[in-house]
Amino acid sequence: MKCPFCGFSESKVVDSRPADDGEKIRRRRECLSCSKRFTTYEIIESTPLLVIKKDGSIEQYDRSKLLRGILKSCEKRPVSYEAVEQIVNKVEGHLNSDFDKEVPSHEIGSYVMDYLRELDEVSYVRFASVYREFKDINTFMNELSKLMSERNKK
Numbered sequence: 001m002k003c004p005f006c007g008f009s010e011s012k013v014v015d016s017r018p019a020d021d022g023e024k025i026r027r028r029r030e031c032l033s034c035s036k037r038f039t040t041y042e043i044i045e046s047t048p049l050l051v052i053k054k055d056g057s058i059e060q061y062d063r064s065k066l067l068r069g070i071l072k073s074c075e076k077r078p079v080s081y082e083a084v085e086q087i088v089n090k091v092e093g094h095l096n097s098d099f100d101k102e103v104p105s106h107e108i109g110s111y112v113m114d115y116l117r118e119l120d121e122v123s124y125v126r127f128a129s130v131y132r133e134f135k136d137i138n139t140f141m142n143e144l145s146k147l148m149s150e151r152n153k154k
Contacts, residue, residue: 005036011029014028026040067084073124094111125144
């Protein structure tokens with residue numbers, strides 16, 4: 001690690017401790033040339049997850065985009081922001097454990113729909129209508145029929 005004061009390339013670690021809820025390590029260093037101290041942060045370098053869209057294009061996974069989509073489907077519903085964040089966290093957990101670098105967008109949508117179905121049926125139908133691109137009232141009614149038959153089985 002280069003000293004920010006004299007540019008010398010060797011230093012020793014004086015103190016090390018976790019920072020930002022364990023996401024980073026804060027290291028206090030001392031330059032072996034000028035003896036001045038400085039702080040560095042060490043983070044895990046992660047490979048970005050790429051989403052393969054329906055049209056074949058690829059874009060980087062964006063947590064905020066997923067959060068906005070779910071929040072939109074839960075608008076004016078008795079669903080807390082914390083519940084939506086929990087869904088996003090669970091979906092991300094699946095994505096990180098089930099996929100290495102690329103994930104098809106339909107997988108993300110399936111995970112979200114599974115959790116929304118349990119949380120709030122209206123939000124589920126709203127999300128499904130966009131995700132599955134309902135073309136007409138018949139496709140919408142088919143989805144509602146499936147939901148009703150699942151509810152009756154419980």
